[in-house]
Amino acid sequence: MSKKLQNIKAIQQMLDGTHKFQTKKTVGFSDANSTAKRNERHEVGDIWEETDSATGITYVIEQREGFRIKKTKNTDMLQQVRDEIRSFPNCRKETCTCVGTHPLDLKMRNVHGMCFDCTIEMEHELRKSGKYDEYEQTKIRENALAWLKSAERDVELLRETYTSAAKFVSNGDGATETWTSKMTPEEFDRTIQDQFNKFKENFLKKLNGEITDENN
Numbered sequence: 372m373s374k375k376l377q378n379i380k381a382i383q384q385m386l387d388g389t390h391k392f393q394t395k396k397t398v399g400f401s402d403a404n405s406t407a408k409r410n411e412r413h414e415v416g417d418i419w420e421e422t423d424s425a426t427g428i429t430y431v432i433e434q435r436e437g438f439r440i441k442k443t444k445n446t447d448m449l450q451q452v453r454d455e456i457r458s459f460p461n462c463r464k465e466t467c468t469c470v471g472t473h474p475l476d477l478k479m480r481n482v483h484g485m486c487f488d489c490t491i492e493m494e495h496e497l498r499k500s501g502k503y504d505e506y507e508q509t510k511i512r513e514n515a516l517a518w519l520k521s522a523e524r525d526v527e528l529l530r531e532t533y534t535s536a537a538k539f540v541s542n543g544d545g546a547t548e549t550w551t552s553k554m555t556p557e558e559f560d561r562t563i564q565d566q567f568n569k570f571k572e573n574f575l576k577k578l579n580g581e582i583t584d585e586n587n
Contacts, residue, residue, distance in 0.1 A: 413439075461485040463492075482510075515578055519571065526567050534559050 413419070413434040422429045433440040459469060459476070461484035469476055469486035476486040483490050497503040533553045554562075576582045 459484060459486050459489070462489045512578060515574075519574060522567075523571075526564065529563060530556070530559055533563075 415434055415436050417434040419432055420429055421432055428443060430441050430443055459467070459471060459480050462469060467486060467489055469488060471477070471480070471486065473487065479485060479487045479490045483493070485493065494503060494506075497506050534556045535552055573582070
């Protein structure tokens with residue numbers, strides 16, 4: 372075969388990805404070390420770590436009877452976080468049988484940190500001990516303050532929306548259109564913010580029992 376044909380053949384192989392320089396595998400020390408580690412004999416119950424030389428990811432390997440379990444090193448930590456998010460920390464562990472899938476359980480977890488059945492049991496015991504009214508008033512106050520906090524965030528969102536200019540792309544050519552703000556920050560403070568501050572002050576006085584509806 373002429374040198375010219377050999378060059379054409381080599382070019383074609385490179386385009387196909389089959390040239391010997393493209394398919395040749397170089398085994399370094401780390402690869403050989405990883406291979407030897409994978410081939411080590413382990414007893415059932417052995418746990419060890421292996422790092423993938425290509426990705427740098429470290430895996431935890433556990434030897435079972437006839438097979439191995441492989442998982443990333445932080446899998447257990449992530450699972451602990453997931454379990455904590457799904458948990459009901461205030462349930463009585465010795466009696467609670469909740470699996471945490473019913474909508475009522477999820478609702479009570481957000482409010483009390485316990486499932487629905489445990490909430491009912493807790494409130495029943497409070498009634499028997501004569502402490503339920505105090506508990507109820509505390510929950511009402513907590514809910515009211517949480518609502519007020521949410522209202523404050525809404526006012527801040529209104530401030531940003533009403534006092535900020537906006538820029539939009541108005542057509543396919545990329546032309547932009549700028550809309551001016553609806554009011555200045557000073558105007559916002561004199562109207563919406565001032566009204567909300569008065570409402571908040573009155574709201575807290577009612578919540579603290581300083582004034583009643585008859586006083587207004």
